[in-house]
Structure formats: C-alpha cells, structure tokens
Amino acid sequence: MKVWKGKLFVVSAPSGAGKTSLCNRLLEEEERISYSISYTTRQPRHDEEHGRDYFFINVEEFESMIEDGEFIEWAKVHNNYYGTRKKTVEEYLADGRDVLLDIDPQGARQLRKKLGYGVYIFITAPSIAELEKRLRNRRTEPEEIMKLRLDNARKELKLFGEYDYIILNQDFDEAYRCLSSVYLAEHLKTIDINSIHDLMEKEEQ
Template sequence: MPKKGMLIVLSGPSGAGKGTLCNLLLQRRPELALSVSVTTRPPRPGEVHGVNYFFTDRENFEQMIRKGEFLEWARVYNNYYGTPRKFVEEQLEAGKDVILEIDIQGAKQVKENCPDAVFIFILPPDIEELKNRIKKRGSETEESFNLRIKSAEEELKAITNYDYAVVNDDLKAAVEKLESIIIAERCRVLRNMDLIQFKAPGGD
C-alpha cells in the first residue's frame, strides 16, 4: 500500500498571489496534485472551467453542500467556494501530496478536520501592494474593491493559525520557500514511521 499523501493548504488575503505561486510550484513539482475548487462567482478573463475553477450556480452548489460533497466550503464576497472532497481523499490515499489554494474560512475548516495538514499563509509585501494587485485585475467595482481590502486587513490576523508564513515580494524567492517547506515536511519523522525498523544487531 502506498504511504498516504500530505495535504498542503495555501491561503491568505485576496491579491496575495496564491494562484500565481501555485502555478509556479506545480511547474517545479509536477508530482503535486492541485485540487480545483468549485465556485459560484463568474469567471475572470482568461479563466478556464475545470482548470482554474469549476464554475457553477448557487442552486447546484447548495445541493452539493447538502450531499456532503465538500471537504470545506465558505461564502466569500457574496459567492460560494468549496473543495470537492472525493478528489482530495482519492489522491491522498493513492500517496499523492495535494495542494489546496483556499481562503481563510476554508482553511479553518480543513484544520478542524485534517490537523496533520501543512498550513502556509501567503502575505503581500504591504497593504499598498495588495491594493495595486487587486486593481490590476480590472474585475472589481469600487464597492467590491473596498470590501476585499477591508476583509484582507481582518484576514491577516489569522496568520497565527498557520505553520508557515511566506511573503510574496519576489516570485522566485517565494516559490523556492514553498518548495523548501514541502521538502522539509516530507522528511518529518512522523510522516516516515513506515521507514523505521527496529532490529537488534545479529538478530533474525
């Protein structure tokens, strides 16, 4: 039987660059499995169904909630987001490490259900850079922009619930830090108990 995979949770405020870092990490570590979230928000320019998100409507999402099909789900900025439970569980049982790129609310749920997961908080260099990144998307109204900034300031307080913090001020350096964290976590003794054999010298 393969050793069970490791669950890696990346979260942080909107505009911190989680998606970009995930893509770069997967290029460096193609053996990782990225869990694609389900959302009720409309696609942004360039986003592809089944690649960036599974886009659905509110009625179908709420039906999936009732059926218990999410590992975690949350309502963020008046839209639903959720992680399909089946995909994650199948990948972990097959021995693959799985990345979840999710929001703060979702990460809290995962921590309650999967305390052995690795939790990494992605931060912007500062609040002004965060504002610039959100503005560059060109997909926010003034109202939604102000809501995201206000929420980000609150979300930053959740950093103490995470195992690691990575400041995304330089993409290359940030993704190297993520890779280093994953390598180190794979080497933890508790994740490698199957490799430890106690045998007395000269024993059978």
Template sequence: MYKGKLFVISAPSGAGKTSLCNKLLAKYPKRLRYSISFTTREPRVGEVNGEDYFFIDEKEFKKMVDSGEFLEWAVVHGNYYGTSKKVIENFIKDGFDVILDIDPQGARQIKSKFNDAIFIFIIAPSLKELRNRLINRRTESMEKINLRLKNALKEIKFFKMYDYLIINRFLNVAFEELDAIYKAEHLKTRDIDDIEKIIDLEV
C-alpha cells in the same frame, strides 16, 4: 515511500498565491496535484471551467452541501466556494500531494479534520502594495477592490492559525521559501514507517 500530504494555502486576493502555487505545480508535476474548488461566482477573463474552478449556480451548490459532498465550504465576497471531499481523499490515497487554495474560513474547517495538513499563509508586504496589485489586474471595479482590501484586514488576523508565513515581496524569493517548505515537509521522520525502504542496511 511517502504518504500524500495536504498543503492548505491561503492569502488575501492579490498576494500572489495563484502564481506561487502554479510555479510549485510546474516544478513537481508527477507528485503534486491541485484541488479545483467549486464556486458560484462568475468566471474572470481567461478562467476555464474545470481548470481554474468548477463554476456552478447557487442552487446546485446548495444541493451538494445538503448531500455532504464538500470537505469544507464558505461564503466569500458574497459567493459560495467549496472543496470536494472525494477529490482530496482520492489524491491522498493514491500517494499524491495536494494543494488546496482556500480562505481562512475553509482552512479552519480543514484543520479540524486533517491533523497532518500543512497550513501556509501568503501576504503582500503592505496593504498599499496589495491595493496596487488588485488595481493592476484590471478585473474588478474599485467597489469590489475595496471590499477585498477590507476582507484582507480580517484574513490577516488569522495568520497564527497557519504553520508558515510567506511575505511575497518578490515572487522568486517567495517561491524559494514555498519550495523549501514543500521539501522540508517530506523530510520529516514521522512520515517514514520503515527505514529499510529508504536505505540499504546490509553491511
């Protein structure tokens, strides 16, 4: 009935993007898929190769870039990140919605290639709160946390490039907003080619 849609979601580190995306995926397991990115950064504690990211070295990443295998790619915090073109296209072709979790650099590239993609930006209510969340994760040094805060200031300036803005003060409220966006995007008339596929027109 509906075409697969691409949901591009960006947020500074610590804004709660991963938690929100996971909740949406859990609610719609038959309709929604998560695009796993390739990265050259080291796995964090608890991350699994092939589930959180595809962890590869810089040489292999650059080889994939040269082969044109990425829909978008960027260097973030000194590490390479990229989205497989084939994975996204296959999901959408099969009628699945796809969550693409990328930074504004990558989102800008996607915007020029997918006119129908939905762009969502998630932020914490303040930089002070963002800093506290990063510290409480206990996964990085203060040097890296300060770098992420510096980059957060740059990323926030791109919020107008997105269709929706969610301020994650409370996770449950932010999720209700994300869920509402997801539902609304599937009620748009532009995606319905034939009304008879949806309702019975016989009297």
C-alpha cells in the same frame, strides 16, 4: 527519495498576495502534487476556464452539493460560495499523491478543525497598499468588490497565527523558494518514515 507519503498542503492569502501564481509554479515543478480544483459561484474572469481554474456553478447547484455532504470545506467569501470536493481530495491521498488546496482562511480553519492534519501555509504581500495596487492592476472587478476584498484582507491578515508557515511575497522568486523549501522539508520528517530501512539501500547478503 524512496519513501513518499501523500500530504495535504493548504495555502491561503488575502486577495492580491500572489498565492495563485506561487501555487501554479509549484504544480509545474513538482510532479508528485495534484491540485484540487475548487467549486465557486462567482463569475469567471476573462482568463479563467471552467475545470482548469475553478468549477463555476450556480448557487442552486452549490447549495445542493452542501446538502449532499460533498464538500470537505466550504465558505461564503466576497458574497460568493467557494468549496472543496471531499471525494477529490480523498482519492488523491489514497493514491499516494500530495494535494494542494488554494483556499481562503475560513475554509482552512474548517479543514484544520475537521481533519486534524495537513500543512497550512499563509502568503502575504508586504503591505495593504501593495495588495490594493495588485488588485487594481488586475482590472477585473468593479470598485465595490475591490473594496470588499481589501476589507476582508485586513481581517484575514490577523489569522496568520493559525498557519504553520508564513511567506512574504515581496519578491516572487524568493517567495517561491520559501514555498518550495516548505514543500520539500515536509517530506523529510521522521514521523512519516516507519523504518530507517525503508529509506536506505538493503544490505547485500
């Protein structure tokens, strides 16, 4: 397609819903979308890398970035800070690229209120029991953190109505087809096309 304007895609989900896996596949298959890596004060899991999954920084560094106005959104979730660097998002969009944010509902709410634009997608698992099963299968966190994540999940599920789309991740391939369809459909909106002639072949004189 000839006309392609960069858009902001914001994906949220309770812990264990599988949003990171879905987002990773979208990034692998769609070359026009870039991932904005979040900053966090939590400790990395065994398979996570600084600069790839998150920028892992300490509380003092994070709070300094807050004071300097470097975040387009930030929140404290599960007793840790998470935030999105404003400059990164702005640079991608200015370059005509799509931007994908994998953030919690607190951050998504901030963005929607502050920016007034973006495509907001909520991912959920088929049940709380399934969320708990997936979290336990990770074997990455102590029991008290897991309980906190499940308690927060119950609250986050109530916020689905603040999003443009909701995707049930019961079967991964089907959930990905839904996510991919949303992504492509958002670039077929007439509102983003200034002239039909931008889309069509020019007539020969």
